Amino acid sequence: MHTRGQRIYLVGAAQQNASGLFRSDDQGATWKHMAGDDTRIGGRDYICGVWVDTQNPDVLYTLSTAAYKSTDGGQSFVAFKGAPGGEDMHDIWIDPTNSKRMLFGVDQGAAITFDGGLAWSSYYALPIAQVYHISTDNRYPYWVMASQQDTGAVMTRTRGDVGQVSEVDWMPLPSSEFGTLTADPNDPNIIYGLGYGAAGGGSSLVKINLTTGQWENVAPNFGVDATKYRSYRDAWRRIDPFDPHAIYTNMQCLMKSRGMAHSWKVFSPDLTVEKGKPQVPCGTPAPAAAPGGGRGAGSAPFINDFAISTVRKGASSGRSAAMGRSTTPWITACTGTI
Numbered sequence: 001m002h003t004r005g006q007r008i009y010l011v012g013a014a015q016q017n018a019s020g021l022f023r024s025d026d027q028g029a030t031w032k033h034m035a036g037d038d039t040r041i042g043g044r045d046y047i048c049g050v051w052v053d054t055q056n057p058d059v060l061y062t063l064s065t066a067a068y069k070s071t072d073g074g075q076s077f078v079a080f081k082g083a084p085g086g087e088d089m090h091d092i093w094i095d096p097t098n099s100k101r102m103l104f105g106v107d108q109g110a111a112i113t114f115d116g117g118l119a120w121s122s123y124y125a126l127p128i129a130q131v132y133h134i135s136t137d138n139r140y141p142y143w144v145m146a147s148q149q150d151t152g153a154v155m156t157r158t159r160g161d162v163g164q165v166s167e168v169d170w171m172p173l174p175s176s177e178f179g180t181l182t183a184d185p186n187d188p189n190i191i192y193g194l195g196y197g198a199a200g201g202g203s204s205l206v207k208i209n210l211t212t213g214q215w216e217n218v219a220p221n222f223g224v225d226a227t228k229y230r231s232y233r234d235a236w237r238r239i240d241p242f243d244p245h246a247i248y249t250n251m252q253c254l255m256k257s258r259g260m261a262h263s264w265k266v267f268s269p270d271l272t273v274e275k276g277k278p279q280v281p282c283g284t285p286a287p288a289a290a291p292g293g294g295r296g297a298g299s300a301p302f303i304n305d306f307a308i309s310t311v312r313k314g315a316s317s318g319r320s321a322a323m324g325r326s327t328t329p330w331i332t333a334c335t336g337t338i
Helices: none
Strands: 008-012 021-024 050-052 060-063 066-070 078-082 089-094 102-106 109-113 131-136 143-148 152-157 170-173 182-184 187-194 205-209 214-217 237-239 247-250 254-257 306-311 318-324 333-337
Touching: 008 050, 060 089, 066 089, 131 182, 143 187, 182 237
Parallel strands: none
Antiparallel strands: 008 021, 008 333, 050 060, 060 066, 066 078, 089 102, 102 109, 131 143, 143 152, 152 170, 182 187, 187 205, 205 214, 237 247, 247 254, 306 318
16 A cells, blocks of 8 residues: 555564564565564464554564564564463454554454554453363253363353353363363263373373362373373373273373273373384383484474374274374465555
């Protein structure tokens, strides 16, 4: 609009000791690196973008766990909204007729300003939540549970006592943003959730007692077995429909408990062994990291392998039906034009 489409901003992954922002003033014929060594300015695989003020081409915004604003065409930036630890902003809408009116989409919901960021609406003012997985217990009326992005877990009645479901029917749960909450079919006051355990990023398993308000880490890779069993941050668990006292969870193998998750037994061989290679017992330390990087023995896998395995008769057999790993590198780039 103001530059007749001549100016283009592009932001990609931040470079070593440099930002990831570039600007063209001739429709992409030539480019200039912007923001110098400000490594805060760069895209990620799950947060990326550059938004230009609808009235001024020299005012622009980029997003990370916080929002950053430039008023000099991208030469320098200041923190605009959010905390470095926190909100994971994903999108911005700027009013085409009044750029002081903006809506930010973040993990916790939406934040709105009418005065260019001097004041913001509260996330709690809007009935919005970003949830990953939903589950229910077997009470009547039943309760619905969900893990929320960057906001922990929550549960609510499906039927209120005053003719509607209101905020008094909701309650928080001491579980992380990842994974599925699983209610014990024998006792709906016992819920299995996810925490942040010995192998990093939500890989522990927590047992929550709604009656006492207590919770405990019952993960197979907690404590002395931290280096034996490995898991990604979404450690699933399932109650056996034919044996409601049996719980299954996944590390690098399938594991089973009949002691309310206080003790675990290996139920399969290591299911992360590459296709065509001999199976190994579960609990074998992971290979050491290759020189120059990678993760060492006992650490959580960085990516999820695409593996489908069939396990019969416990640990005595495990057959890999399909396995593969993507080797395509991630390239993140987002543009803004004015």
